[in-house]
Amino acid sequence: MRISFQRLLIITIVAMLALLEPTLSVRADDLDSPRQALTNLTIEPLKPVVTGDHPTVTVHLTAEFGKPIPKQPIILLVDGKRKAEGVTDSRGIAVMTLKFKFPAGRYQLTAIYPGVLSIGVPSAVAKTNMRVESAKVAIYTVPPTPGVVFKLDGQTYTSDKEGVVNLEVDLGGTYPLEVLPIDHSNLASNIRMEFSRWNDNVFTPTREVHFPREDRLEAGFTVNYQVNQEFRDLSGELVDPARISSIVIRGVGTTFTFDKAGPIWLPANRLTRRIGDRLESEEILYYFRDVNIDGANVVNKGEQRFRIQPDDVWPVQVLLYSARFSARDAMFHFPIGKGIELTYPDGHKQEFFFDSANAELVIPALARGSYSARIIGAGGSAPPTPVHLSRDQGVELLML
Template structure:
């Protein structure tokens, strides 16, 4: 009997040993990568597993809970669309601050769900053109360049009518949160004929919002006429203007005995009337709007009249002096 009992116990132990044990639940951990700004199609690799961001600018990787280190990498080559370029800038949420600016992050955990943010710098292809205060296109040879300054303090000269790449979005890391902000630019100068045609800082733009930038550069007309200083008759044959850069324009007087010089930027000008029958007449003018000016010219007739007047006065004074001397001589006699 004891032998049978021992045999039954032995069989029970064997059966218990070969019976399947209950399955142990495996915890799945999800690592989410989001982009700022939100970008579609950005490739990320997590431990060799490659995936791209979707419509929301995010991608997720799932793995079993463990205590091993893991790697996350971004591939920003070829991240460009029509008129836009994106370059990786930094991470947030990657645990190790020394790896914030590396394209590959090592030592990431898989112990609980978390999110890592990847920020990108965005550049936009911008084209600048200029118009006058009436909205008419300004020729490029008149204003070939403009100078702008970004709100980051960078100053840059841009060729009018030609495309240039400008920073439009920059990452901002504040209070452990990584976001993007638009970069703004202010127009400093748009030189024409040696003078700035604009007020610095008044015209602004953001490449992320506008890639076709139009600046207003005012130009004015100056109408010049000349009159005889004494008789008031029209005088002169042409107006010669010296511009702020030292260049000279000459326009002949028309039937109205005046000359109009068009499309001048505001600034200081020297105006000379040429071809008159008299002395050289030069006058300074500060141009800030379309205006007319009249130059007074001293002609030869004016000089002759002045000389005759002086002669008559001199003769009169001489005659008066003689009479006074005669009177004095008569009183003595």
């Protein structure tokens, strides 16, 4: 067999380069250059990458008989533009990372080995295609709510029936993202919703977010329902809500104060951040801390608790008692006076007149609390008598 001097020289050079570092045998893939070329350059097949990721390109450089060629420069072009370069290792492999932002699409990669022309080692070229896919993005609403509108980079997207927005981003980067105000015309009249927070500790509806992202993105909302109250005394009789001067309701560390009874709006849920940066929507348990009638609290704090549902009517029992008043002469104990003046816990006064010659009367539905009463319509001295009402009771007033 005859081997030309040029081929012998190239084989000798490759062998000397290989002696500088240990080598490993590799299998040559299909080559772009002719089968008997003196240098073979191949690119490992590329898997599709997602926009925003940095693809890694692996190139193999071998001699005519499959020997790896180490320490040789490789140039990498993307669509004809130089984007990276590397040097083959002892195995004839060069690994290059493309640290650029590629929009979704198809690209042609060209690897070039310039050769060593001065000693007759020819150049080599290999080509392949790279596919960059759009980044799939999901935004979850908590609790799951259809019809929520988000604006991402000027485009609007609406959550589906599962409360999820699915969209694609063609170029990785940082984008403005906004939760638009809830259109309450799309909700039932007894429901209101408002944005509360994101699961990554951002508390404003407008923010910036980087895509693609590995972490789940959630937007949390507070749901408010309208509820009413029904007040009854200990015997089950309805109490006029106009008598209620204020209500204090407490739930999960938050106190709500209302200056009258009637329909009120309250949040039905609270959002907590759990392990894994997930938001969880929890029902709120409410209790009545104070119901004020005539300046007195007529409920025991925390005894009456409720969970909220749309159009709820909460039955609230209030502590109202009756008092039987009688007026007597302190010395001879005969009936005296025309009536009594009652001072309520809030300080206002009201006169009541006896309806019989026995100088007695019953005042029903008095709020539990501290009062004072005195006889009116008699000539003697009638100092006020303290009355602490915590049950149905009789009160005797004396005239000195």
